[in-house]
Amino acid sequence: MNDVRPGSVLPVPDRAYQGPVAYDAKKLDEKFPPIEPARPPAQAPNVLVILLDDVGFGASSAFGGPIHTPTAERLAGEGLRYSRFHTTALCSPTRAALLSGRNHHAVGMGHITETATPAPGYRSTRPNTAVPLPEILRQNGYNTAQFGKCHEVPVWESGPTGPFDHWPAQSGFERFYGFIGGETNQYTPALIDGLTAIAPPTDPDYHLMPDLADKAIDYVRQQQSLTPDKPFFVYFAPGATHAPHHVPKDWIAKYEGKFDLGWDAQREQTFARQKELGVIAADSELTARPEGLPAWDDVPDEQKPVLARQMEVYAAFLEYADHHTGRVIDALEELDILEDTLIYYIIGDNGASAEGGINGAYMLTTASNGGGQFETVDFWKEHLDKVGGPEAYNHYSVAWAHAMCTPYQWTKQVASHYGGTRNGTIVHWPSRIQAKGEVREQWHHVIDLAPTVLDVAGLAEPHTFNGVTQEPMHGVSMAYSFDDASADERHTTQYFELMGNRGIYHRGWTAVTKHRTPWDVVSKAPDFSLDVWELYDTTTDWTQAKNLADEQPEKLAELQRLFLIEAARHNVFPMDDRAAERMNPxxxxxxxxxxxxxxxxxxxxxxxxxxxxxxxxxxxxxxxxxxxxxxxxxxxxxxxxxxxxxxxxxxxxxxxxxxxxxxxxxxxxxxxxxxxxxxxxxxxxxxxxxxxxxxxxxxxxxxxxxxxxxxxxxxxxxxxxxxxxxxxxxxxxxxxxxxxxxxxxxxxxxxxxxxxxxxxxxxxxxxxxxxxxxxxxxxxxxxx
Structure with a gap:
């Protein structure tokens, strides 16, 4: 059936006036049709999408973690927690999937932009058959704006001479203020305003997080003042809590001594709170610590204060980010539009980052340039007070990252297991969603956000854009679950793949194989044919703790075949775990x-x-x-x-x-x-x-x-x-x-x-x- 909702063809063709015309306008009896700016249907809500960076499922207090996130808790208390919401295990692919409603390989973002190849799934250039959500909304009468991180620009297009086709300002966002790339210094960020690089402020107390919140607040106030009849779509993706973990000292002080118990005990505490909150099943099993990560009890005593401090700084950074996100929410409330705004608060674009190494990093560049030998315990102790400040570029130990992904196996980059892909997500829309403070267990993926927004706005997913036939979105609308906790889930099949770490979800079952370990920079990845597959029944094994591959080989084979089908459909092949070839343009x-x-x-x-x-x-x-x-x-x-x-x-x-x-x-x-x-x-x-x-x-x-x-x-x-x-x-x-x-x-x-x-x-x-x-x-x- 053809979609008869507005916007099935974009741009909407201009219709020439066919009525009578007079030589003198004063003598024209007919009136020309009035100029009517595009507007979506009346029920179309304001939309605010919040996407944090590098936050594991077990970090935020809203999902049982040790880090106080009152904004997330507030929205969850008035809205819904989605406890089985998924990302792609890495930032560029997740962001490309979110904004397009399509799987990341299908829009050319099978990996980060820095490793692009000419293969269709890895080009890092979005095809013209996949118009992004903000452009659909803009052409249907929304005001659109993005604040924060954009890591979807091909590296050869990231310079001041463009081309700017894949920048936010040419991808549907009327306003962009943020940075292009994977990370930025929070005290002196590489800021872009629209298409122009600007100097960071000279204020010694400057930090990017409140700046982004200020810019978002200013934008919404102006938009509501000048065009209140238009809804807005604001994408607030601050880049926190990606390294460097930069945060003011008074926020760090809040967590002094809070992590002296170590990562093993922290996982146990988080696991218990998650059960109490109901964001994991009551009979869930806590997965084991991966081989190669030390037990906290085996860490030398002299090193423990250093490692604990790393986590204190990270925790402060997440709370700080949540606080300033809360200021944006407060502004919506002050404008009396919070109740009518659909808010997605996605707590992380992948699992917690395991890129800091076993010992963490004071200057993250040491991990890339062979300088780690200088960051001794004595060095750390001498500089401990500077961690989180402008003189450091710090990252915590991979063992803390694993703890922040409680109760799941693995971390960011590992697309095969839920530690890399499951991110706590909150949906808040009081005027439309009657349920308050409930948990939704329907299985969903980041590609479901775009179809949801179009669904609730009463807009069509365009089948033609700029004369080009569009590939249908791969996600499904989540609106069916807003007021029905028991509704049958509609996202029933989903593949995952990143650098050979891969898997498939299908109707409660997952078949997965981990091809490479993020923090292992010594061992070479094996041939794909040597990868060992695991099988989990997540209807009874919430955390992927009980591998059933040996017990049910037929089921495993069935899912492996399904992975091949889905991977072929969405440009995953050829899978690419090469290093030299991908790093050399x-x-x-x-x-x-x-x-x-x-x-x-x-x-x-x-x-x-x-x-x-x-x-x-x-x-x-x-x-x-x-x-x-x-x-x-x-x-x-x-x-x-x-x-x-x-x-x-x-x-x-x-x-x-x-x-x-x-x-x-x-x-x-x-x-x-x-x-x-x-x-x-x-x-x-x-x-x-x-x-x-x-x-x-x-x-x-x-x-x-x-x-x-x-x-x-x-x-x-x-x-x-x-x-x-x-x-x-x-x-x-x-x-x-x-x-x-x-x-x-x-x-x-x-x-x-x-x-x-x-x-x-x-x-x-x-x-x-x-x-x-x-x-x-x-x-x-x-x-x-």
Whole structure:
């Protein structure tokens, strides 16, 4: 049956006026039809979708966890908890699925954008056969806005020259304020307003979380003031609680001593509360700790305060995020529209992040660049008070991540098991949903959100968009379950796959196989044919604790065949667990923005991310610039800088002299200054870094030149092998964000002379072929 609801064809074709026309408008007897802006049906609600980042099922107090989340509890008390709601186990795929209503491989997001290949399921470019939900709503008369994280932009389109086809502003959102990529520093974020990069605020008390809440509140107030007859769709995806775990100290103080009991005892406590809340079955079994994760009792006593502090900071970050999310909810209430707004509060886009390693990370870049040996217990203790602050880029131990996924097995990245894919979700809509404070156990997936919104708004899922026939959405509307706790579930089959971790859900049964372990960067993933499948009857085994594969091989085979069918339907094949090929754009087959071995820079070119700028790692390089020094000879600030406090380098001027600074993971620094000032007038200045070779991440010698004359030498002992930063960038004439060099005499390293141009040139001694591709892939995954 054809859908006769509004919006089945978008854009709605313009209809030419066919009535009488007069030469003189004053003599026209007929009236032209009035201009009527698009509006959805009268019952269409405001919609607020809240998506937190890297939060496991067992973290929030709303689902039995140890972290106080009063906003989530408030909405759950007035609405519904969905205890069997699922994501894809990684951020980019989940977000692409949420906004499209389609499975992630079907919209080209089988993995993160940084690993895109030309295979249909892994291109990271949404096909034109899958118009996203915000564009459908916008063309039907909604106001649309996104605040926070967008990690769906192909890396070669993430630069300031676009194209911007896959940015929020071209994907249906009339307003975007946030960041592009997997993570950002919460104190100096890489902010985008619309399509334009903007400098982070200079307020020393600034934090991204309240800023995003402020911007969302301002938007809703303005929208309700100017166009109250239009409903809004606001997507609030703050990026919290993804690393870095940054949060003000007074919030951390709330959790002092709360996690001294350790992760094993914490899992037991959370498990008991989850049963009391009814968000897991009363007869559920707590799954075992994975092999390779230490028992808390086996952790050295001297290390326990460090590990406990990591968790205190994370807990504070989640409560802080929930608090500022609550301010957005309060604003809706003040505007008297809370009751009529459909709210989805999805507590995590995947399971808790296991990317911090067994010991956690003070500077997450150490896990990617071989600097972990510097983060000793003594180092941690010396810097413990800085964890969570702007001088750290911290992440907790993987054992805490596992505990935050209680009661399930595994964590983020493991799409096969519920620890990676089950996220507590709350639906709040008092004017429409009569039930209050109830739990819904119907099985659902993030692809169900878009069909639900269209259903309750009375809008059609368009079968044609811009003249292109659309692939139907794969999700189902959840509205049938709003007022009927016993309704038969309608999402009966769902596949999962991520880097070979894969599984299938079908009518209460799950067949799953874990192909690789997130925190294991040593072992190579086996051939797919060697993967061992498990079978669970989740109608009686809520937590996937009792493997029935040996007892029911026929059922397992049935589900394995079903996985193959679903995977083939949705572009999962060829499954891709490659490392070298996917991390090298030339081999992977994806475009790169900058080509060649030279990059010419001009003032104002800032925040060029590492997927946009030229790669100087594991090789010799030089930076040359033409500058004009004021007549008095004074000169300060960065000529070219890359990275930030977590690692990077700066070619700069200080007290009129020329300088080069290398910052290794924020842990080791070296500075070279010229013997004499540059001098007034126009000069060509240059730094040459001669890489030692013999492997990756090695040291090198520094030589400074003024007008071709060597004026200073220095030494760097360690360099970054893989990444400087995932949110800082390469800047010309300044050092935006957290500085790579802490010694600037001017704010933001602003260059005080005249910078004509600068050029980064690579040497021929490229050692990137020695980079372990598996380690390179793991480094990328640590920041997603």
């Amino acid at each position: 030339e081999i992977a087959g994806r475009p790169t923005l900058v080509k060649g071995d030279r990059l010419r820079l001009y003032p104002g070119m800032v925040r060029l991310g590492e997927n946009v700028a030229i790669n100087v790692k594991n090789r010799s390089f030089s930076v040359t610039s033409e500058v004009v020094v004021p007549d008095d000879g004074t000169l300060e600030g960065a000529i070219v800088a890359q990275g930030g406090r977590t690692g990077g380098w700066s070619f700069f001027a200080e007290d009129g002299k020329l300088g080069f600074h290398y910052n290794y993971c924020g842990l080791q620094r070296s500075t070279t200054l010229s013997d004499a000032p540059i001098g007034a007038g126009e000069h060509q200045v240059r730094v040459e870094f001669a890489y030692d070779g013999g492997g990756i991440g090695k040291g090198g010698d520094v030589t400074l030149f003024i007008d071709g004359k060597a004026v200073g030498t220095g030494r760097v002992e360690h360099t970054h092998a893989l990444y400087f930063s995932f949110d800082e960038g390469l800047d010309t004439g300044c050092d935006t964000g957290m500085p790579a060099y802490e010694g600037y005499k001017v704010w933001g390293g602003a260059f005080s002379g005249t910078l004509q141009w600068a050029e980064v040139a690579l040497g021929v001694d490229d050692h990137n072929h020695l980079v372990d591709p598996e380690e390179h892939l793991q480094a990328a995954l640590r920041h997603q």
